[in-house]
Amino acid sequence: MPSPYDTLIRTPNPYQPRSARIVRITPLVKDNVLFQFRFEDEEFSREFSYKPGQFVELSIFGVGECPISISSSPTRKGFLELCVRRAGRVTNALYQLKENDLVGIRGPYGNGFPVAAMENKNLLLIAGGLGMAPIRSLLNYALDNRSDFHDVILMYGARDPGEVLFRNELETIRHRDDIKCLLTVDEASSEWDGYTGVVTELFKEVKLDAAATYAAVCGPPIVYKFVLKELLAQGFSKNHILMSLERKMKCGVGKCGHCSIGYKYTCIDGPIFTYWDAMNLRELI
Amino acid sequence: MKVLTLSKKNATPFFEALKSFGKTYGPVEKGEKAYSFQPVESFSQLALDYKRTILPLKKFFYKPCQPVFHFNKDSGYQPAEEDLEEKIVLFGVHPCDINALNILDLVNSGPYVDNYYFVKRQNNLIIGISCMPDELCFCRSMSTDFAETGFDLFLSDIGDSYVVRVGTGIGDDMVNAVPDLFSPIDEESSRAYKDSSNERSAMFQRYIELSDLPEIMDLEFHSELWEKLGERCLACGSCSMICPTCNCYNIIDKLNLDQKTGERIRQWDSCLFKDFAEVSGGHNFRSKRASRVQQRYLHKQQGFVEQYGRPSCVGCGRCTMVCPAKIDIVEILHTIRGERNHRRRKSDRRR
Ligand SMILES: Cc1cc2nc3c(=O)[nH]c(=O)nc-3n(C[C@H](O)[C@H](O)[C@H](O)COP(=O)(O)OP(=O)(O)OC[C@H]3O[C@@H](n4cnc5c(N)ncnc54)[C@H](O)[C@@H]3O)c2cc1C
Ligand code: SF4
Ligand code: SF4
Ligand code: FES
Numbered sequence: 207m208p209s210p211y212d213t214l215i216r217t218p219n220p221y222q223p224r225s226a227r228i229v230r231i232t233p234l235v236k237d238n239v240l241f242q243f244r245f246e247d248e249e250f251s252r253e254f255s256y257k258p259g260q261f262v263e264l265s266i267f268g269v270g271e272c273p274i275s276i277s278s279s280p281t282r283k284g285f286l287e288l289c290v291r292r293a294g295r296v297t298n299a300l301y302q303l304k305e306n307d308l309v310g311i312r313g314p315y316g317n318g319f320p321v322a323a324m325e326n327k328n329l330l331l332i333a334g335g336l337g338m339a340p341i342r343s344l345l346n347y348a349l350d351n352r353s354d355f356h357d358v359i360l361m362y363g364a365r366d367p368g369e370v371l372f373r374n375e376l377e378t379i380r381h382r383d384d385i386k387c388l389l390t391v392d393e394a395s396s397e398w399d400g401y402t403g404v405v406t407e408l409f410k411e412v413k414l415d416a417a418a419t420y421a422a423v424c425g426p427p428i429v430y431k432f433v434l435k436e437l438l439a440q441g442f443s444k445n446h447i448l449m450s451l452e453r454k455m456k457c458g459v460g461k462c463g464h465c466s467i468g469y470k471y472t473c474i475d476g477p478i479f480t481y482w483d484a485m486n487l488r489e490l491i
Numbered sequence: 492m493k494v495l496t497l498s499k500k501n502a503t504p505f506f507e508a509l510k511s512f513g514k515t516y517g518p519v520e521k522g523e524k525a526y527s528f529q530p531v532e533s534f535s536q537l538a539l540d541y542k543r544t545i546l547p548l549k550k551f552f553y554k555p556c557q558p559v560f561h562f563n564k565d566s567g568y569q570p571a572e573e574d575l576e577e578k579i580v581l582f583g584v585h586p587c588d589i590n591a592l593n594i595l596d597l598v599n600s601g602p603y604v605d606n607y608y609f610v611k612r613q614n615n616l617i618i619g620i621s622c623m624p625d626e627l628c629f630c631r632s633m634s635t636d637f638a639e640t641g642f643d644l645f646l647s648d649i650g651d652s653y654v655v656r657v658g659t660g661i662g663d664d665m666v667n668a669v670p671d672l673f674s675p676i677d678e679e680s681s682r683a684y685k686d687s688s689n690e691r692s693a694m695f696q697r698y699i700e701l702s703d704l705p706e707i708m709d710l711e712f713h714s715e716l717w718e719k720l721g722e723r724c725l726a727c728g729s730c731s732m733i734c735p736t737c738n739c740y741n742i743i744d745k746l747n748l749d750q751k752t753g754e755r756i757r758q759w760d761s762c763l764f765k766d767f768a769e770v771s772g773g774h775n776f777r778s779k780r781a782s783r784v785q786q787r788y789l790h791k792q793q794g795f796v797e798q799y800g801r802p803s804c805v806g807c808g809r810c811t812m813v814c815p816a817k818i819d820i821v822e823i824l825h826t827i828r829g830e831r832n833h834r835r836r837k838s839d840r841r842r
Contacts, residue, residue: 454776
């Protein structure tokens with residue numbers, strides 16, 4: 207039933223959460239769980255499309271809403287995956303839910319990665335910690351459209367092997383010969399056969415043609431600090447360095463003001479910014 | 492634009508005729524020199540010589556606290572539909588407040604349209620009225636002392652009568668509901684209009700220079716002024732609440748006792764509040780009061796300009812009026828510009 211708002215104003219209500227069912231719950235590492243959702247409305251589910259790097263607002267009944275990056279790739283239709291860290295009220299409430307329970311989801315929001323501009327270029331994907339969640343969307347997108355891109359390199363750093371997200375998936379990907387998948391941990395254990403050290407150490411392992419490469423970086427502030435320095439040293443243009451940034455968000459649609467920095471709203475102008483933009487928005491990083 | 496005159500003798504019957512267009516609100520005195528837009532039954536109740544109301548008109552379109560959804564665990568989120576059809580007529584709105592609504596229209600449109608706001612805006616008619624500035628008004632520098640659009644009718648006081656500008660087709664319908672009350676504009680009223688316009692120009696006491704202000708804001712990003720203001724500001728948020736263009740809000744879910752149904756509410760928020768930019772885990776992007784005060788000025792005078800081509804301030808003087816710490820926006824902008832003598836200068840007229 208269309209709401210009177212839709213008929214009076216003739217644009218869809220941007221705040222309307224859609225009912226979605228939890229299809230599968232996959233614990234990844236401690237306090238990080240991958241939730242797979244399917245929208246109740248089948249037609250909506252079929253038409254729901256997004257870009258890697260976009261996010262949704264997830265509603266838990268009676269608790270509230272929070273922004274979460276989409277972790278699945280738009281190339282794999284019919285479901286939506288969010289990798290959620292237990293952080294506070296809403297995320298805790300999500301952790302109480304079981305498969306088949308209902309949540310509300312609205313979106314997708316944000317600009318996403320400029321995938322069209324990235325075509326025919328090398329992709330250097332750099333993730334630290336939970337930053338793997340949005341990077342996974344871009345990674346799978348690139349793998350499913352492999353011929354659109356030249357070399358694809360993933361550098362992913364976690365604290366220890368027990369903190370590596372999507373480990374099984376990445377193990378499979380690691381054995382493909384059309385992608386270079388470099389995993390590193392700060393503290394290795396005996397079973398770890400990846401690299402040891404911070405993610406910037408991995409630059410030693412690859413030869414980069416900065417002019418023909420887009421770097422997509424996502425991680426905690428400390429990752430940005432060192433990775434950006436390294437990328438500039440490698441000769442990357444600030445416009446070819448893309449970063450996904452987090453801010454407090456409420457509406458996700460550029461109205462509530464919570465995510466505002468300078469003249470940008472992280473929710474609609476971001477969350478993906480070029481390093482150039484990020485530098486010019488003084489408070490951004 | 493169609494222009495007529497309305498003799499003040501005819502104001503009462505005109506006001507009566509407006510009632511068929513919707514519920515009429517206008518400025519009434521609430522306590523000493525405090526005014527508020529309230530439902531009004533007769534023309535004589537109106538305090539049309541008011542300077543500014545405490546709360547701006549945003550309260551009609553974007554309520555301090557408003558349910559946006561009703562939810563039910565089984566059936567999901569249903570948009571709250573309160574007073575969707577109610578038509579309201581706002582009588583006696585000043586140019587700055589009309590311009591402020593035009594600015595809110597910009598914010599609430601764009602790639603995502605805020606239906607809640609525009610449903611109310613669609614059902615709203617505005618009759619503007621001219622005003623004389625007091626010691627706090629600086630609307631002339633913000634180019635908001637005159638309303639070019641955003642009203643159905645605009646009444647300019649020229650003594651015994653009003654010059655009436657007809658801004659929309661519905662404004663024309665209002666005139667045509669009681670056509671005999673209006674007269675065509677004549678030379679005498681045209682002269683009276685210009686006299687009063689010149690008189691008004693001479694009355695403005697406060698100016699700020701807008702040209703290159705965004706750039707100066709950039710240069711002064713690390714100015715110690717912000718630290719000093721941070722020490723004075725109490726982070727009470729009053730300046731945001733009473734600002735006609737401040738539109739930030741928070742969203743809160745309330746679960747009913749049945750643990751199954753509830754409401755999603757949105758309420759006015761302020762970038763001056765401590766938790767405004769705080770995320771889970773306790774990290775706060777603007778934990779210092781200085782950075783929050785700075786955000787208010789940067790967003791209004793710089794960020795908004797880059798985004799929408801004009802500042803999101805209409806110079807109404809409300810924030811200066813309510814601030815318990817006596818923080819004065821005009822003074823801050825003068826300080827930031829490094830203007831030593833900011834008394835009014837003759838050359839400061841609107842360009
Ligand atoms: C663009 C974007 C993408 C994100 N992607 C992911 C993701 O893929 N996985 C994940 O686990 N987390 C992600 N986050 C962080 C996630 O939004 C917060 O962990 C979450 O809001 C915590 O909500 P809470 O109610 O559990 O915590 P509380 O501390 O109870 O937070 C209360 C409210 O504050 C706001 N808030 C708190 N923390 C944040 C935050 N970091 N960012 C924005 N708003 C916040 C929310 O509105 C939240 O509802 C993302 C944040 C942003 C902005
Ligand atoms: S910032 Fe102050 S003067 Fe400007 S519109 Fe808001 S309340 Fe009025
Ligand atoms: S009204 Fe004054 S004291 Fe209160 S938040 Fe605004 S600037 Fe600070
Ligand atoms: S989250 Fe509301 S403006 Fe960005």
